[in-house]
Amino acid sequence: MDIAGAPPNKRARKSPSLEEDITGIRAILSDEFDEEIPLIQAHSCQLETKQQLQAVIQELSQKLPHFQHLKRVQDRSVLICPSSEIGVATTLEQHLEQFAFSEHVLRALCQGVRVVEVPQRMPRLRAQYEKSLKHWPCKFHPNHYSESLRNGSNFSSAQRIFHKRMAQLLVRLSRDVNANRPVGICVDPRQLNIVSIAGAAESSSPHEHCCMLLVDFVARSQEGGATKAELPFTEDSTESLDTTLRGIPKAYYDYLIKDEEYKDLTFGAEKSRDSKGVDPIQGSDNLAKFGPYLCTGYDVYLLQEPCLMCSMALVHSRAKRVFFLRSSENGALATRFQLHSVRELNHHYEVFQFTTQEDQDLT
Structure with missing residues (x-):
């Protein structure tokens, strides 16, 4: 029996019964667990040599401890800070100067600057992790129970x-x-x-x-x-x-x-x-x-x-x-x-x- 007012092409939803499967x-x-991880914009730099890496990462981790869920380095590209922290009328160099970076590190951070999109948070499931990797390397700690909840096992x-x-x-x-x-x-x-x-x-x-x-x-x-x-x-x-x-x-x-x-x-x-x-x-x-x-x-x-x-x-x-x-x-x-x-x-x-x-x- 049709329900009055129901759309003609849609079957009325019935309450579960004993006979249903x-x-x-x-x-x-x-x-x-279900949504795609949002992306945020971040400023990154391109180091000229790998020898600069240790000094740059050491000072960054002390003065700008961002991106705990991400790997800070991809090849010679280094994440500096979220772009949202840099004012519209402020350059990256001006922003960094207030944190008293050493001169050689400041110079390195201002080379090959570009804006990249990175995951906003750590992935909870492997499917999210694999999607996040397309944007930037991230940290991931597999949770087998969470995976089993998601896939029904x-x-x-x-x-x-x-x-x-x-x-x-x-x-x-x-x-x-x-x-x-x-x-x-x-x-x-x-x-x-x-x-x-x-x-x-x-x-x-x-x-x-x-x-x-x-x-x-x-x-x-x-x-x-x-x-x-x-x-x-x-x-x-x-x-x-x-x-x-x-x-x-x-x-x-x-x-x-x-x-x-x-x-x-x-x-x-x-x-x-x-x-x-x-x-x-x-x-x-x-x-x-x-x-x-x-x-x-x-x-x-x-x-x-x-x-x-x-x-x-x-x-x-x-x-x-x-x-x-x-x-x-x-x-x-x-x-x-x-x-x-x-x-x-x-x-x-x-x-x-x-x-x-x-x-x-x-x-």
Whole structure:
């Protein structure tokens, strides 16, 4: 059925369904990984002899320590400074005189002067490095993990199967348990235990967004939590000494344990230990050392891309990785901006989006 007002030549985008093929997972990386590195203009000189090189570089590194991400020399060409530092009514020689260069170095720097274009920053990936080399030699420290995130090889086959299964489970729980509203799942990736499940409430209050409730339900598993939820939660069995089901609402748990398709799923959060030695600023290894602390070390799966408030809640709760299936108009991880790549935050999680066959058809 056509949607009224839709362009006649464009197929209306459908919501992901259980039947659709989730084709993969793509990392949502900072723009620094995807964009071409901007170029800036720089003044360079051409040395008459290689014997001048040592003295010139020694004084340049002391008095004009620019271009830390670049190699200062290409053959006998030497980068001096960004062209933007030289005033319109100022010559290079006049600019350099204020730095008290020795006479022979100043003379060398003013020979064969030309303006070149160089990369503004260090490349993050090899593809950027190879493009940068076309302009000027630059420094590059390969990061194999970053490369694997970019090319999609960071997950093993078994991990991809599990992640895809969680994405399909989000769709099913939304449809069958939460009246097609967003749902989130928190998983301890060490044993692949489901720690908590939450669905957005019928209320439009942002405090009852799926993600906000999920973080609070994780806190319940650690004998905390602030939300006074009326829904009943799963009771711990007498056999479970090391894990707790306190963070999983009973409706979701009962639905899953009764379905033959999910009989192999495991549930339960590790119970809180003595947390005196926990340093909340450290990374996910604290989960193994000291036990659960908020969402430290946990993976969060969301049907819907979280808004800014929910994304910040995941920062404060110290989630390890966030996966989402559907983009949101007010999404803060990919659609509007990339909160997880803001350097000033004191915690950063990785973000991944599930791709579908429909996504490929639309590209």
